[in-house]
Amino acid sequence: MKTDIQEQVLNLIPKKREDAITSKELMNFTGLPFRHLKEIISELRIIYPICSRETDGGGYWMAEDERDIKEFISMISRRRDGYNKTIAIMENHICDEVN
Numbered sequence: 001m002k003t004d005i006q007e008q009v010l011n012l013i014p015k016k017r018e019d020a021i022t023s024k025e026l027m028n029f030t031g032l033p034f035r036h037l038k039e040i041i042s043e044l045r046i047i048y049p050i051c052s053r054e055t056d057g058g059g060y061w062m063a064e065d066e067r068d069i070k071e072f073i074s075m076i077s078r079r080r081d082g083y084n085k086t087i088a089i090m091e092n093h094i095c096d097e098v099n
Helices: 004-012 023-030 034-044 066-098
Strands: 050-053 059-062
Touching (some): 004 034, 023 034, 023 059, 034 050
Antiparallel strands (some): 050 059
């Protein structure tokens, strides 16, 4: 069951990539802080294929097809890989300090 704020966010997310709505616009329309907005979108993604992008103006939209979903997965996978690399590098500093 969706909460009122989840319903509001869901209704603001467009059905087409070309109409993507930015986080800033969503925050302005809903009054939500960024972190809370991200939590709500994560919860909604359990049921709805909400895609996003950080380039070309950024924004959120409802996946139009599997290509949108695959591109989104690829984007967040690259981000995850970058984080994992940074974690490994920083863990080396912990090992260096212990030795």
